[in-house]
Amino acid sequence: MKWVGLTGGIACGKSTVSRKLVERAIPVVDADHIAKEVVKVGSSGLKSIVEEFGPDILLADGNLDRRKLGQKVFGNPDLLHKLEAITHPLIREETRRLRRGYENQGAALVIYDIPLLFETKAEEQFDKIIVISCTREQQRERLRRRNQLSDEEIEMRIASQIPIKFKEEKADFVLYNNKDEQHLLKEIDRLVAWLEELKKN
Structure with a gap:
């Protein structure tokens, strides 16, 4: 069984991507x-x-x-x-x-949605790693809308994680959630196609 880590920065959209994968009948274990x-x-x-x-x-x-x-x-x-x-x-x-x-x-393949994959040095546990990425300003805006945090709380939460660029460099697949929903759905299609190929290997 392929054990695939799914991670990214805070408020980059991991939960949304996980939900879409479950809708496509891809099993997801959610660390949160x-x-x-x-x-x-x-x-x-x-x-x-x-x-x-x-x-x-x-x-x-x-x-x-x-x-x-x-x-x-x-x-x-x-x-x-x-x-x-x-x-x-x-x-x-x-x-x-x-x-x-x-x-x-x-099961041939299972996704593990784990926000702190790199922070907990868990890379070696996975066959492959997917990183969900967006801009820092998008992270701030989504945290403001979602959690109603102060600017100081937002910066502390973002700063508590390893920078997203480092995560992208370590990933086997990067999904960019930095535009609108239509773009995200196309990115998910691209991810699902990659996962289907991964199952065969």
Whole structure:
């Protein structure tokens, strides 16, 4: 089974591309979804985060207040490292379980949507790597619209990741999500054709 990493910069459109791939019957494992699952109410992950960062990072209903936690850790490498030391092992364990499931089903190829592929030095785990790219200004604008973050929060989140140009250089396939939706759909067609060829090799 081909295990293909899908990554890019924050707000470059990984989730949109992943959804379109699923619509084309290409299986996708979503690291962000797993990351939410391992810190849901009642989980050992959430308990560890509260022990490390305090109960004020919880919402009134007991769920994790992601924005408040983000404000604590983005721009603070020590705190970000502490958070990742809690969540990353749990995410890896669940990812392995899902991957084994696809292997047992006889899947030829599975995409793993992983935002921090390069940041976590995970390149060696993949047969191929896809990078979704857009301009820095597009990242800023999409984060403003999507998350309603301040300019300072936006810059901290972008700066916390490896520059997109570095990721492009390391990729086996670069998809450019830097124009309109019609252009994106053409890029996805190009990606699907590439994946179909990859299955044959």
